Amino acid sequence: MTNLEIMGANAKAASRFLMTAGAKKNVALKLIADALRNNSREIIEANNIDIENGKKAGLTNSLLDRLKLSEERINDMAAGVEQVAALPDPIGKILDGKTLKNGLQIEKVTVPMGVIGIIYEARPNVTSDAAALCLKAGSAVILRGGKEAINSNKAVARIMRTAIEEAGFPRDCIALVEDTSRESATELMQLSDYLDVLIPRGGTGLIKSVVNNAKVPVIETGVGNCHVYIDKSADVEMAKNIVFNAKTSRPSVCNAIETVLVHKDIAAEALPAIKAELDKKSVEIRGCEVTRKILGNSVVPATEEDYSVEFLDYILAVKVVDDLDNAISHIAKYSTGHSECIVTNDYNSANEFSSRVDSAAVYVNASTRFTDGGEFGLGAEIGISTQKLHARGPMGLNELTSSKYIIKGCGQIR
Amino acid sequence: MTNLEIMGANAKAASRFLMTAGAKKNVALKLIADALRNNSREIIEANNIDIENGKKAGLTNSLLDRLKLSEERINDMAAGVEQVAALPDPIGKILDGKTLKNGLQIEKVTVPMGVIGIIYEARPNVTSDAAALCLKAGSAVILRGGKEAINSNKAVARIMRTAIEEAGFPRDCIALVEDTSRESATELMQLSDYLDVLIPRGGTGLIKSVVNNAKVPVIETGVGNCHVYIDKSADVEMAKNIVFNAKTSRPSVCNAIETVLVHKDIAAEALPAIKAELDKKSVEIRGCEVTRKILGNSVVPATEEDYSVEFLDYILAVKVVDDLDNAISHIAKYSTGHSECIVTNDYNSANEFSSRVDSAAVYVNASTRFTDGGEFGLGAEIGISTQKLHARGPMGLNELTSSKYIIKGCGQIR
Numbered sequence: 001m002t003n004l005e006i007m008g009a010n011a012k013a014a015s016r017f018l019m020t021a022g023a024k025k026n027v028a029l030k031l032i033a034d035a036l037r038n039n040s041r042e043i044i045e046a047n048n049i050d051i052e053n054g055k056k057a058g059l060t061n062s063l064l065d066r067l068k069l070s071e072e073r074i075n076d077m078a079a080g081v082e083q084v085a086a087l088p089d090p091i092g093k094i095l096d097g098k099t100l101k102n103g104l105q106i107e108k109v110t111v112p113m114g115v116i117g118i119i120y121e122a123r124p125n126v127t128s129d130a131a132a133l134c135l136k137a138g139s140a141v142i143l144r145g146g147k148e149a150i151n152s153n154k155a156v157a158r159i160m161r162t163a164i165e166e167a168g169f170p171r172d173c174i175a176l177v178e179d180t181s182r183e184s185a186t187e188l189m190q191l192s193d194y195l196d197v198l199i200p201r202g203g204t205g206l207i208k209s210v211v212n213n214a215k216v217p218v219i220e221t222g223v224g225n226c227h228v229y230i231d232k233s234a235d236v237e238m239a240k241n242i243v244f245n246a247k248t249s250r251p252s253v254c255n256a257i258e259t260v261l262v263h264k265d266i267a268a269e270a271l272p273a274i275k276a277e278l279d280k281k282s283v284e285i286r287g288c289e290v291t292r293k294i295l296g297n298s299v300v301p302a303t304e305e306d307y308s309v310e311f312l313d314y315i316l317a318v319k320v321v322d323d324l325d326n327a328i329s330h331i332a333k334y335s336t337g338h339s340e341c342i343v344t345n346d347y348n349s350a351n352e353f354s355s356r357v358d359s360a361a362v363y364v365n366a367s368t369r370f371t372d373g374g375e376f377g378l379g380a381e382i383g384i385s386t387q388k389l390h391a392r393g394p395m396g397l398n399e400l401t402s403s404k405y406i407i408k409g410c411g412q413i414r
Numbered sequence: 415m416t417n418l419e420i421m422g423a424n425a426k427a428a429s430r431f432l433m434t435a436g437a438k439k440n441v442a443l444k445l446i447a448d449a450l451r452n453n454s455r456e457i458i459e460a461n462n463i464d465i466e467n468g469k470k471a472g473l474t475n476s477l478l479d480r481l482k483l484s485e486e487r488i489n490d491m492a493a494g495v496e497q498v499a500a501l502p503d504p505i506g507k508i509l510d511g512k513t514l515k516n517g518l519q520i521e522k523v524t525v526p527m528g529v530i531g532i533i534y535e536a537r538p539n540v541t542s543d544a545a546a547l548c549l550k551a552g553s554a555v556i557l558r559g560g561k562e563a564i565n566s567n568k569a570v571a572r573i574m575r576t577a578i579e580e581a582g583f584p585r586d587c588i589a590l591v592e593d594t595s596r597e598s599a600t601e602l603m604q605l606s607d608y609l610d611v612l613i614p615r616g617g618t619g620l621i622k623s624v625v626n627n628a629k630v631p632v633i634e635t636g637v638g639n640c641h642v643y644i645d646k647s648a649d650v651e652m653a654k655n656i657v658f659n660a661k662t663s664r665p666s667v668c669n670a671i672e673t674v675l676v677h678k679d680i681a682a683e684a685l686p687a688i689k690a691e692l693d694k695k696s697v698e699i700r701g702c703e704v705t706r707k708i709l710g711n712s713v714v715p716a717t718e719e720d721y722s723v724e725f726l727d728y729i730l731a732v733k734v735v736d737d738l739d740n741a742i743s744h745i746a747k748y749s750t751g752h753s754e755c756i757v758t759n760d761y762n763s764a765n766e767f768s769s770r771v772d773s774a775a776v777y778v779n780a781s782t783r784f785t786d787g788g789e790f791g792l793g794a795e796i797g798i799s800t801q802k803l804h805a806r807g808p809m810g811l812n813e814l815t816s817s818k819y820i821i822k823g824c825g826q827i828r
Contacts, residue, residue, distance in 0.1 A: 192625065376819070
């Protein structure tokens with residue numbers, strides 16, 4: 001057996017313990033939170049090594065900032081774990097049930113996934129967030145973070161493993177893959193004897209690699225080429241505010257918008273107002289021909305590529321469309337199925353857009369930035385699914401569970 | 415674009431029509447049922463070619479029987495389509511909803527998957543069953559049956575495509591891959607730009623091939639290495655009846671049992687009774703050493719392999735275990751996660767077995783043969799999922815849907 005197979009087998013064994021761990025899971029989570037706080041110095045020392053290595057490797061300042069752990073951030077990590085402990089247990093809920101004519105009593109009940117794999121990039125806080133959510137959901141977790149954060153992740157994982165052992169849990173409920181080579185990532189994606197599901201969290205490259213290489217069930221997350229469509233009946237002031245918020249409040253996240261579509265009958269009024277607002281944050285506009293006629297040549301001509309990419313930056317593509325159908329077709333062609341918004345005052349347009357746009361979250365008159373587990377009231381979030389199987393949109397504890405049928409009889413045969 | 419890519423793109427376009435087809439879907443389904451009945455001669459002629467080819471290729475009688483279509487079987491196919499039409503529409507159900515403090519109204523609503531791929535083997539009735547379920551669930555379907563049934567499948571698909579066109583539906587809501595080469599199957603498994611989910615229906619070999627080659631989300635179905643555990647407190651008469659039913663009522667199906675585990679304290683009483691019953695159907699028993707001591711040397715010694723395989727035949731592996739824990743461990747090691755049963759009169763044993771056995775369906779005192787969409791009251795079934803993502807156990811119309819969030823606001827920004 002390879003190291004990873006051994007890790008998988010140990011995690012599988014630990015997952016059997018977790019199936020019936022019940023409220024003891026909260027004790028273990030509280031011990032994790034305490035241990036993170038009590039061992040913050042050890043974590044910060046390990047993190048310093050990552051930061052030094054990152055500087056030598058020439059990481060950008062924004063990456064170094066994501067990587068950096070401080071006393072305050074470690075407290076936030078511990079508080080996050082405690083928040084998860086405070087959430088209702090997602091396991092053992094009876095989702096459905098009935099008694100058949102033959103007297104069989106059938107219950108459909110939530111159960112743990114088993115072993116969950118998480119592949120992620122440079123944020124070491126994901127290590128504790130993801131472990132806490134998986135543990136609360138009754139599953140063992142195999143974590144595989146980016147090489148940039150390996151020392152921080154090792155420290156955090158070691159502390160969590162020791163903490164849960166104090167609560168009487170097997171250490172292998174939480175495992176970290178310490179080998180950060182490409183090969184180990186690929187092996188993890190194919191560990192189908194042990195992994196029940198794999199959730200990649202990161203950029204387009206990581207997600208694509210997982211989808212192409214995985215032999216275990218995957219939940220795709222997070223890539224968001226999101227749109228706002230401004231209908232001809234829109235309130236221009238509202239449209240302006242929504243576009244400004246959805247583009248500029250945090251451009252690097254997946255629920256930020258990348259393209260605005262504007263109905264041709266309102267373009268001459270709406271576009272100058274929107275541009276004036278976006279200019280406050282120096283947003284670069286890449287527009288279609290009509291957009292450039294209205295806004296002038298300071299607008300860069302938009303290419304096909306501009307409609308396809310996630311800029312994740314202060315850049316916005318703009319296209320004037322003939323009607324609602326055109327807007328829906330554009331979204332069908334370019335969207336990643338994350339979040340889209342219509343700004344409208346027309347009842348039929350709102351309904352058509354809501355029912356025909358095939359994305360995880362479809363908004364009428366509100367910013368796409370609300371697509372988030374916290375905002376949706378899920379308590380905590382493991383990611384935002386952009387696929388249609390199992391979970392779609394923000395995934396909380398419930399989305400980390402499976403179900404089974406329990407059937408009680410008194411000797412029934414068929 | 416390859417032929418399959420063109421088929422995928424056409425199916426995707428058709429799926430957009432289906433998103434909002436509503437009750438018109440039932441009209442299309444009724445036209446399909448009528449067309450199957452009215453064109454039964456054409457189907458039977460095509461089927462005769464498959465049967466002749468099958469005989470030349472040396473197919474077994476049981477395979478030829480599965481392949482064979484008669485007037486009666488075509489009537490059954492049509493009736494199956496009508497049954498699906500009569501089921502409630504799974505699309506547009508509001509699963510959850512709330513109003514947030516900021517006034518946003520969030521609804522989680524069921525929506526179609528989009529394009530569903532079905533890969534199956536020699537039964538031509540699957541062609542109409544699967545198409546009807548997918549269409550009712552609002553999804554386009556790409557069907558890829560076995561080469562043995564290709565002429566029958568082509569006839570059935572052609573008739574269905576013409577029928578839905580009469581109802582104003584795009585023909586491409588239903589597509590059949592006519593190239594039955596291995597290459598076309600592999601290409602279908604990797605058609606990730608167009609397929610939202612792929613469901614293989616067939617034996618272990620097909621399922622493994624799909625899991626290993628697919629780049630689209632897969633729902634694994636159907637492989638069932640199922641167990642009955644006879645607890646020390648079991649009613650021997652009930653145990654005997656359940657084992658006999660679960661093994662012999664239809665040995666070739668996935669919910670039939672392959673192994674019986676018996677508590678050591680009841681083995682001497684239960685095993686001879688069970689053997690006497692199984693002898694009526696000449697079931698071959700492959701037993702552990704203790705079993706052979708009790709039942710004598712007519713019992714074949716069981717190998718490791720015997721505990722691992724789906725016999726799908728009149729063969730049963732038997733093992734005497736020390737206690738409930740041993741039974742649960744054996745099941746954890748060998749089961750495919752389909753259906754398992756405990757026969758017991760002990761309250762704690764029933765609870766422990768139900769909560770600790772990690773299979774899609776766990777029975778107390780009832781035959782595993784009930785794991786079936788019809789028996790569970792789902793109305794119709796596309797397969798039985800043995801994986802934990804999205805759906806587990808029998809899958810009906812609801813399991814063929816996805817969901818999305820619709821969020822209505824009045825200008826909220828974050």
